Structures are given as C-alpha cells and as structure tokens.
Amino acid sequence: MNKPWIGGIAALALLVASASAMAGAFSKTYERIPGWDGAPMGALVLVPQGQGSGPFPLVVMPASWSLPNLEYLGRATQLASDGYVVVSYTSRGFWDSAGQIDIAGADTVEDVSAVIDWALAHTPANPNAIGASGISYGAGISLLAAGRDPRIKAVAALSGWADLEASLYSNRTVSQQGVGLLVGAGALTGRPGPDLAQISTRVAVGDYDGAVQGFLPQAASRSPASEVAALNARGTAVLLGNAFNDGLFPPNQTIAFFNQLRGPKQLLLSQGDHATAELPGALGLPNEVYTATTRWFDRHLKQVHNGVDAEAPVRLSPRAGQWLEYPDWASVQQGTTRLGLSAPAGLLSPTGGLIGGTASGWQSRIATDVPTLADSGVVLVSGLLQGIGVPVTTSIPLVNRIGAAVWVGAPSSTVRRLAGSPSLRVTVVPSQSKVSLFAYLYRMDAVGVAQLVTHAPYSLRGATPGRAVTLDWPLQAAAAEIPAGQRLVLVIDTHDARYTDASDGGGTVTFTSPVATPSVLNVPLR
Template sequence: MRSLFRGLMCMVLLAWSATSLAGDYRKTYQRVPSFDGVELGALVLVPSGQGSGPFPLVVMPASWSLPNLEYLGRANQLAADGYVVVSYTSRGFWDSAGLIDIAGEATVEDVSAVIDWALAHTPASPGAIGVSGISYGAGTSLLAAARDPRIKAVAALSGWADLQASLYANDTVSSQGVGLLVGSGALTGRPGPELAAINAKVAVGDFDGAVQGFVPKAASRSAAFEVDQLNESGTAILLANAFNDGLFPPNQLVDFYQRLRGPKRLLLGQGDHATAELPGALGLPNSVYEEVQVWFDHHLKGRQVQGLAPASVRLTTLGGWPLDYRDWTQVQADPTVYGLGRPTGLQPTGALVQGDATGWSHRIGTAVPTAATSGVVLVSGALQGYLRQPVRTSIPLVARTGATVWAGPALSRARTLAGAAALRVTVTPSQRDLSLFAYLYSVDGLGMGDLITHKPYSLRGVAPGQPQTLEIQLEAAAAEIPAGRRLVLVVDTLDARYSAVTRPFGSVTFSSPAAAPSRLSVPLR
C-alpha cells in the first residue's frame, strides 16, 4: 500500500506543480521521523519569494482513514498566503508507519514530533504554531495543544472533545457510527491491539461490548479532561461541527467550549460528519475554512480582524441564515417551556401545553417498531447539509403502541429554534434495561414532520417498576419553523442507528408527577 501511495503522491505533486503559481511556495513529499522512529508520510509546503521568514507554521494531521492528500487544496492556499504547512497521514494509516492507537499517546506525540521536524528543516517560526484537522485530526489537534504549549492556535473541525460522550451518548452505542469507523480503519490502516479488540467484537455484532471495553480509556483520549492545561496556555481554539454529526455530535463540544477560558469560537452548521468542511480542505470555496483562515491570521500573524470577538458562537440554520451570539448562555436564554399533557384519543397524543400538566400516566410496549427515526449516519446528514432535506416522518404513521407523542399548538408566526432543547420526563420500565429515543419534529398541516433534533438515552440495571425521572438534553440544532407548523415530540424505544438495550414484550410507563412535572424546554426565537 505504501509503495502505491508514494507513486500516487509523485503524480499528484507533478500535476500540482503544473497548476500552481510558480514562486509562491515549494512543495515536497517527506518521510518525517516521529519521536520513536516511526516515519509519517507528509506533504510539506514552504513559502518561496515571500521573504526570508520565519513564517507561521500550520500542522495538519489527517482524518481517520484518509491520507495527507485530504488537505491538498487548503495547504496550497495557506502556503500561498505565507504559512509553512505540514499535512501528514496519521500513524497507522496509508503511507505512515506504525499502528492505529485510537488517538493514543503516540499519535498525539506525533504532532509535537512533526513540529520539531518543521522547526529544524523549514523557516517556520517557533512563536507562531497552529494545528488543524478534521475528525480524527481534530481530536488529535486538541489533545496535542493541551500537551504542547508551543501550539498557539487550533482549528478543530468535526472532531470530539469527549470521546465517551460521542460514541456512548447517555450509555447508548451508535452501531452505525462505530461500524463505519471500524470498517474504514480495517480497510485503510493497521489496527493496534485496542482497535483489533474492538474489531473482533463488532465482527460478531457485539457493538455494546466493543464500546464498553474501550470506555475506561476514553478519558485519556479526550481534550475535555485536559481543559485546564489549555486554559493555562491560553490556546486560541476554534471548534466547528455539524448539528447532525453521526460520529461526534455537537453537545459534547458545546460543553467543552463553555469550559474554555482563552480565545474561542464555536461554529455549528448543517450537515453530517465532515460534510461541511471537506470540500474546503480540497480547496473549494468554503465558509468553515474562511473562518479558519481568519482565525490563524489573527492568532498566528497578529492581523487585526474587525468584528472578531474573543468568545463567540455562530449557528447556521437549515435555511442557511447565520445566527451570532456572544456565548452559549445567550443561545439558551429565555426558552419556551411546554408541559407534557396526558396522551388521549384513538391514536393517543398528548398536548404540549403552557404550564405543567401532572397526575397522568401512559404506557407503551417496548421494542415495537415505529416510523420515528434519526436517519442513516452520513447519508441523512449529508442530504440535510447539501440539499436542505431533513429526515421526514409521517407523524400519523408513528405507531402509538410503541411510541408516546406530544403535539404543540400551530405557531401563529414564524419562529426559529436555535440551541439545545431539553426534556424532563418520568418513566417506569418493566425491565432492568431500556433504551429511549427522543425526537423533535416540525410538522405541517398534513402531519409530515421534519426532524429537527434527537437524542438517545439508555437505562441499565434499574429496578423494574421503579419510576425514573430523566433529564435529556437533545442535540443542538438551528432551524426555521414557518407559521402554521407545530412542534411534535416523539419518544420510542428503537432506532436503527443505535444498538438499543431494549427487549421485546415489556412496557414503559410515562408519567408527570407533581414533584417533577414532565416538561419540554425549547430555545425558540
């Protein structure tokens, strides 16, 4: 594989040389030795005819399963603008030696080793070092910044800050997401012991066991547990993710963002994992990478950028409108709170009401398929990001034997939902283990619902017959809701995206006790 890749690299570089602007920069393919002698395949771009330097350095670790060609176009543009750029394939993949260690110590240390090499072999400035990556490269970049104070600025795109919260959200495994990672890793790399153990469990369908076996190690691969180091260094951190990211959903990044004390910026937009910024990595016009360029120009070159706030949030709606906020507290300010009413009727449906509705209960069966769904990892989110087509469900076809449904009033005027909705509900399961899936829809007059957001939640080892009051924060979202539509909340016990612990032939009873009224809080504007 490595010899084939080197041949491809030579052809790409020759073609690239023919089309680039002569004199702007030099580019070479290098084998960069890491701290332990493992060689990393790297594209190295050095400004030429732009002065003697030193130049700010940007190191770009590649995504899971992708080679250093991933950032070809963006590296080109950065070098033309006076940056030394080293884009390298992550350890264990393609033309880089070693084994995949799932963002272990060696993979993180590789970033520092590449910086050492660049400072020794290029006119890179030791006082102006940035790191940027997508997905695996983003998570690695954050971890490296926490451990290497030379890194002054980070742009982490479609990444994670908390690996457990990403892959095991509320004790629920995204089997589609884990399957995608395992399959692509096996095809394009050389798994280390940890990934090999995960692969073996996934091969026999044990997604739950695969993730649970890795969970004790997740904290050491999560920048959320090293935020104090980042704050002490004052690292400037830009985070960008998609609302419908099927691998690293946005809420775990929001929590991380709120704990950062240095310069920071959070961008959340439409799409799925890496779909928003990958075209920009290839050099196409891209709003995410325009922000990255501004971020590095400001924090590595010292350019004063008008309107760049020290702490700011931008949410982009499904309709493409940017919404700017001072911080996440402002995003979540003054939500609309609905009480959950008693489901009634031949097709039982509760009302989302003003004020609390208590003293009722409603039972459904477990593991009963319904029409509610979060969609397919990557596919559904990509359709939403590129074609503005969210996951659609006919609410009248949602089987009430296996789902509880609440509908709000028709909106008298157009509203925008921006932020993270929150659900409090009391459930009494008949089994020790139960997975619940909460969906929030915008529904038209014919009952067709556009999925706005969702969230899984699993109960494990609880006492059957004992009430459990749950606090479920749905994933952050931003969507316009036209006048005449209504919000609809659906909760069921199965979703094809996830490995549910729900078993058939049981029941779960929803209720709203006076001591803890069931409510839905929605950030409506």
C-alpha cells in the same frame, strides 16, 4: 509501503497544487517524517517561496481517520501561497504512515510534536507561531497535542470530539452505525493497534455495546476535555467547528468543551453531518468554515488585526449562508420556552399535547422494541442530505402508537426560530431492567408531514422494574425555523436502527408526570 504509491501521492500533490491559482509561490514535497519513536509518517510539506526570507507561521495538519495526507491539499496550497509553512501528514497507522492505529493514544499525539520538531529543523518555520488543524480524527489529535505541547498557539478543530465517552456512549447508548463505520474504515485503510483490534473483534460478532464499554476506561485520556486546564493556562486560541447532525461526534459534547475554555475561542455549528460542512474547504473550494479557520490563524499566528477579536464567539447556521451570532452559549439558551407534556388521549392514535404550563397525574404506556416511523436516519447520509435541505421526514399520523408516545404542540402563529439545545424532563416506569429510549423533536405541517429537527437516545441499564425514574434528557443542539402554521412534535419510542437497543421485546414503558416533577420539554424558541 511501496515506492510507486509514494510517487503517486507526490505526483497528485504536484498536479492539484499546480492547478490552483496562487497569490504567492511555494514549494511542495513528499517527505517521510520520523514520528516521536522514529516511525516514518507520510507527509506533504509546502513552504513559501519568493515571499520573503521568513520565518513563516507553521500549520501542522494531521489527517482524518482513514484518510491520507492528500485530504487537506487544496487548503494547504492556499495557506502556503499566503505565507504559511504547512505539513499535512497521514496519521499513525494509516496508509503511508508506519505504526499502528492507537485511537488518539499517546504515540499518535506525540507525533504532532515530532512533526513540529522536523519542520523547525528543515523549513523556515517560526517557532513562536505554530498552529494545528484537522478534521475529525485530525481535529481531536490537534486539540490533544495543543494541550501537551506549549509551542502550539492556535488550533482549528473541525468535526472533532471533545469527550470520547459522550460521543461513543451518549446517554449510555452506542451508535452501532457510527462505530461500525469507524471500525470498517480502519480495517480497510490501516493497521489496528490492540484497542482497535479488540473493538473490531467484538463488533464482528455484533457486540457493539461490549466493544465500546471495553474502551471506556481509555476514553478520558483520549479526550481533549482532559486538556482544558492546560489550554486555559496557556491561553491557546481554539476554534471549533461542528455539524448539528454529526453522527459520530454530536455537538453537545463540543459545546460543553467550548464553555470550559477561557482563552480566545470561537464555535461554529453548521448544518450537515460528520465532516460534510468542512471537506469541500479542505479540497480548496469556497467554504465558510475554512474561511473562518484561515482568519483565525491570520489573527493568532500572524498577529494580523483582521476583526476576528470583534466577531461573535458563537455562530449557528440554520441554513447555508445564514449565521446567528451570540456572545456565548448561555445567550443562545436564553428565552427557553417550557412546554408541558399532557396526557395522551384517543383510542386508535393516542396523542398528548405540548402545552403552556404543566399537566400532572396522567399515565401512558407503550410496548418496547416495536418499530415505528420515527427514526433518526442513517449516519453520514441523512445529515448530509439535511445539510442540503432534505431532512429526515416522517408522517406523524402514521407513527405506530403501540410503540411510540406522541405529543403535539399548537400551530405557530408566526415564524419562530429554534436555536440551541432542547431538553426533556420525563418520568418513566420500565417493566424491564434495561431499556433504550429515543426522543425525536419534529416540526409538522398541516397534513402531518414532519421534518426531524433533533433527537437523542437514552438507555436505562440496571433499572428496577416497576420503579419510576425521572430522566433529565438533553437533546442535541439544533438551529431551524418553524414556519407559521407548523407545530412542534415530540415522539419517544424504544427502537432506532442507528443505535444499539438495550430493550427486549415484550416489555413496556409507562410515561407519567408527577406533581413534584412534571414532565416538560424545554425549547430555545424565539
């Protein structure tokens, strides 16, 4: 690490911090903090000045994947002006921090405890009021550290993961766009360790499936879900914030983790993609998620009775500025509407219905690996646009029925609200041992223009050709309004550019609906 670059970080920190209007004074310095093994971590340290003698609550903020410690500077200055000691540091292996990128391995997690040790020795930090917070990589690291270090009393984890396998290998399907983005960014901004180097080598030759499958044995130990028992035993206060369209860490795995927590907890799901809902707040701009984060730390580190205890633990945002509140996730899922999949009919554009009740005894066949106009969009880009009101859009009449099965519901008589996790049960008969399926749920207007509400992949690997398989298939959580006159549409095909595709061309998938297990779509619709 060269000295001019270090000086540049410190100078920029001073410039940004001094440009902010502060409620209280604080000092700010650039430090080289020893990691657990002595490897220096580049850190920005902000300490309250003229706000009393302390001790002050401490918030440790590990930076995101490929981002430096400047990431949280705007929010850190606000916290410091409000009486917090803040240490925002670059995660191991990136930019100005030594060591290698170990994908949230033991070294990276232990660094959080080392940073806490340093802060307690060098700042007026309160050893009994310590929090950890981060976005993306920093969120996962914060949760892992809280599970292993009992000094951490509260966590705010934003756009993080809870289960790496469920994130990287959702329903046995790899997001090649997501993995490619992480690998490329890591190579450009850091020093890959053995695991990331192996993944990068496979990605370089297009073997995304092999890259992720080779890492899966390590996934559990890098997943906060493995720390649930420790978090619950200590009653750690956990706030989770994610986006509905997160292209790296989809929301369902975060919801499953939230449901297992027994201490104080909140879950905020916003529109947008990975980190797009929180990054403006990290820069110090007005932001609902970061407002909730600050209130969370005020309550659980400062012990301020600010009303957080009475707030709804689950909040979903169907659009900016609007929040739906629930006491728990089970309440979100209450009142689910069951829609049966009926037989697709029509010569040129066969289409089935989404009906009340069920329909059985029918079959409908599509060809594998045929592109259609149904698509989940581009990682980061599509979700970001969706967050500002520009969703992924297609024309249902133009969806290629050779490669896609389509079911259309009745027009809604009133404005309806979809909030929660839809799920699909469908029976398929593949002609090949491997096939990837992609389910898309749309809302369609009167002329057939449809906006994507949610989607999910599902890959069969090792299937018996010609044998029926019934899939219980959760779609990712969503929150959206269905205007009067619009229809829900379900599309299933076998090709999506976002994901790897286990399917080979020349095969078929037959959809059916046995009497014993009729094919149905369950939608949390009110």
